[in-house]
Amino acid sequence: GEAAEGRGRGKLILFGEHAVVHGYAAVACGLPLGAVACVRRGHSESFRVDHPAGSFEAEGKVLEAARGIVARFGLRLEELDGFVRLEVPVGAGMGSSAALAVALARAAQKLSGRGDAQTVEEAVSFAEGLFHGKASGIDQSAALGGGVFAFKRDGAGGPPTIEPVRAPTLRLVVAQVAPSASTAEMVASVSALAERRSSTAAIFEAIGQVATEGRQALEAGDLQAVGELMNINQGLLAALGVSIPAIDEACRLARDAGASGVKLTGAGGGGCVVALGPDEATTRAIQEGWEVRGWPVYTFTLES
Numbered sequence: 001g002e003a004a005e006g007r008g009r010g011k012l013i014l015f016g017e018h019a020v021v022h023g024y025a026a027v028a029c030g031l032p033l034g035a036v037a038c039v040r041r042g043h044s045e046s047f048r049v050d051h052p053a054g055s056f057e058a059e060g061k062v063l064e065a066a067r068g069i070v071a072r073f074g075l076r077l078e079e080l081d082g083f084v085r086l087e088v089p090v091g092a093g094m095g096s097s098a099a100l101a102v103a104l105a106r107a108a109q110k111l112s113g114r115g116d117a118q119t120v121e122e123a124v125s126f127a128e129g130l131f132h133g134k135a136s137g138i139d140q141s142a143a144l145g146g147g148v149f150a151f152k153r154d155g156a157g158g159p160p161t162i163e164p165v166r167a168p169t170l171r172l173v174v175a176q177v178a179p180s181a182s183t184a185e186m187v188a189s190v191s192a193l194a195e196r197r198s199s200t201a202a203i204f205e206a207i208g209q210v211a212t213e214g215r216q217a218l219e220a221g222d223l224q225a226v227g228e229l230m231n232i233n234q235g236l237l238a239a240l241g242v243s244i245p246a247i248d249e250a251c252r253l254a255r256d257a258g259a260s261g262v263k264l265t266g267a268g269g270g271g272c273v274v275a276l277g278p279d280e281a282t283t284r285a286i287q288e289g290w291e292v293r294g295w296p297v298y299t300f301t302l303e304s
């Protein structure tokens with residue numbers, strides 16, 4: 001039969017990780033890369049996930065998520081022949097799981113002709129809940145929508161506030177400098193620090209302010225200010241104890257190469273760094289500097 005295709009986007013957090021968990025604003029963006037799901041009616045024993053570093057057959061939570069997603073569109077995974085191709089690394093803070101869930105839900109919606117945008121969102125919430133427990137929802141918003149957006153959790157447990165941010169063209173370079181740490185563990189260690197040291201509240205507050213100023217700088221098209229604020233954000237994340245030597249080294253290399261700004265992105269303790277390049281040539285220099293260190297590098301131009 002006919003194959004149906006669906007896409008979901010990866011994401012990057014530009015400002016505000018960790019503080020966002022404690023109720024402060026963050027800024028993130030959907031990426032042009034993410035996941036592509038392809039399904040047709042048929043039969044298969046397994047569901048394959050291809051990704052930049054290899055391929056695996058869905059099992060455990062991934063399989064449970066895939067089953068639950070297609071079930072919301074009246075489909076049974078066993079009666080489908082399909083796969084997902086991830087264009088972003090798995091578990092690196094680039095939103096691979098939400099991208100996968102959105103891609104599969106959209107493909108299932110197309111194939112079945114059932115459900116609407118809300119069914120897709122509900123299927124993705126279910127999958128993200130399985131993968132991440134109580135996730136902030138940033139990944140899901142990016143995977144569904146894309147673009148640059150401001151994100152704030154609702155203190156009372158209601159839906160988050162999500163507002164689009166008009167940004168100039170952004171040349172971003174991302175490197176995975178170390179294996180990713182567990183987001184849940186990093187969030188727990190920062191929360192434990194906050195309980196021991198009340199001065200940590202001032203760091204969250206400052207990160208929230210950096211995110212707010214970062215948003216204003218984006219809307220004003222002031223890339224130099226955006227970069228400066230990324231550097232401040234990195235310093236504050238280091239103060240929370242979530243930077244590691246490889247992240248510090250990647251930041252130094254990028255700044256030496258002329259980056260406007262650079263910081264870790266996601267939970268820290270490993271994972272990815274993101275640099276903002278002022279122009280094409282500098283962006284290439286940052287990329288080359290990181291590739292020499294052997295880190296996988298992804299470059300994105302987000303058009304305004």
Ligand code: PMV
Nearest residue numbers: 017018093135136183266267
């Ligand atoms: O590494 P990621 O993409 O799971 O991002 C973590 C961001 C945190 O603020 C640390 C946690 C969260 O749920 O927002």
